[in-house]
Amino acid sequence: MPKNAEDAIVKMEKVNKWFDDFQAICDVDLTIFEGERIVICGPSGSGKSTLIRCLNGLEQHQSGTITVHGTELTGKDSAVRQVRENVGMVFQQFNLFPHLTVLENCTLAPISNGKLDENAAHEKAMEYLERVQIPEQADKLPGQLSGGQQQRVAIARALCMEPKLMLFDEPTSALDPEMIKEVLDTMVSLAEDGMSMICVTHELNFAKSVAHRIIFMDNGRIVEDQPPDDFFERPKSARAKLFLDQILSH
C-alpha cells in the first residue's frame, strides 16, 4: 500500500460534528489512500454513518477539515459538487428512483450532469448492469425487483458516474439473509478491481476477507484502526472486545 500523503483520497483532520447538543463525530483524524478498502463498524449511534455522510457532503461537519480527492469540503456548494463528482454512494434503503426504470436510474446522472450523451450513457449503464449481473432487468421498475437486485442496481447506478471512491452505508442491513450474498459478491468483485471503498457494515466475514483496515467507532470517536487480522484477534480496546464478543457470541 503506498502511503504518500498525496495519494490520500480522504483526509480528515480534527473533524467534529454535532446534531444540536449531541456530538456525533469527535475529533476524528483519518487518512485513506487510493485503492484502500475500509470497513467501519461499531455499535449503533457511534457515528459510522454520519462519518461517511460527511465525506460526500450529505452532512456538513462543523469543525476540522475534510479533503476528498484533493477538494476540501468547505461547506460551499461548488466544493460539495466537485467532491460528489468523484464519490459514489450506496444506501441501506437502496433509494432507487421508483418511477424510473432500472436503466433510467443508471443513465439519469451521467446524462443530466452532461457527462455522457444518451447513447453513451445507455451503453455504460448496460455495461455496469452486466457487471452486477442484472442486464435483463433494465426495463423494469425498481419495485418489480427483489431487495438484493435493487441494491445491485443502486451499485450500478453509482458506478455509472465513474467514481474514484465508493461509500457503502450498511448496504446489506435491509436485505433478507438470502439476498445478502449477491450484494456482497458484487462488492467483492468491485474490491478486486481495485476500487477505493469505505463500507459501514456488520458483515464481519466480508470485512475479514476484503478490508485493508477495520475502523471501530464508539461515541463518535475512532477507537481502533487496524488490519482485520489484528482487529479480530487482538482488539486493543475493551469496547471493541465487548462489541466482538456480542457479535460473535452466536
Added chain:
Amino acid sequence: MRSSLDLRFFELYRSQEYLGLLLDGALISLGLTVAAGIAGFMVAFALAALRFWKVPVLDYMAAAYIDFIRNTPLIVQLFFIAFGLPMLFGYVWPFWCHALFALTINFSGYFAEILRSGFASTQKGQLEAAAALNLSNSTIFKSIIVPQTLIKMFPSLSSQFIFLFLTTGVISEIGVEDLTHAGLYIDSRTFRSFEVFITLTALYVALALTLKAGLQYLFARTLGRRMA
C-alpha cells in the same frame, strides 16, 4: 293523499328546446371546468414551485394567495370578478369569461396546496440519493420531485378536480348558461321540479364519472406506467 308526481319525464323532455338547453349546458359546464382545470393547474404549479423553492417575497405572496382563495367562498370570488372588479377597471367581458377567470383562480388555490404538500413530502432518501449522484437542483426537481408528486398526488388532484366540477353550478348565478342554469330555467317554465332536478342529478353524476374516467385513462397511459 294525492301525489303531485306523475313523473312525466318523456313528456317534459320531448321538447327539443329543453333537451338542447340541457345538452348545451352540460357542454358549457364541462368545457369551462376542463379549461379552468388546465389553466388552474398551471397557475397552481407555479405557486407550489415558488413555495417549494422558498423564492424570497414571492413565497409569501403565493402562500397568502393560496390561503386567501381557500378561505373564501367561490360565489363571492365569482361575484367579485364578475361585478366588483369591472366597476373598478371598467372592462366588459362575456359572462363565461368571468366564470373561467373565477374558476381558474379558485381551482388554482386548491391544486397548489396539493402540489405543495406533494413536493414537500418527497422522501428524504430520494433527495439524498439524487444529491449523492451530483444531480443539480433543477434536475432533482424536474426528474424526481415533480413526477413523484404527480404520481403520488394523482388521487387527491383527481378527486379535488371532480369536487370543484360539482361546485361550478354557481356560475349560473352570473348568467352563464351551464347545466345548472338550464335546469333552473326548465324548472321555472314547467314547475316539474322533481323531474328536472333528478335529471340534473343524473347528468352531473354521469359527467363527473366521465371526467374521472378520462383522468384515470390519461394517468394510466402516462405516469401510471411508472408505478410498480
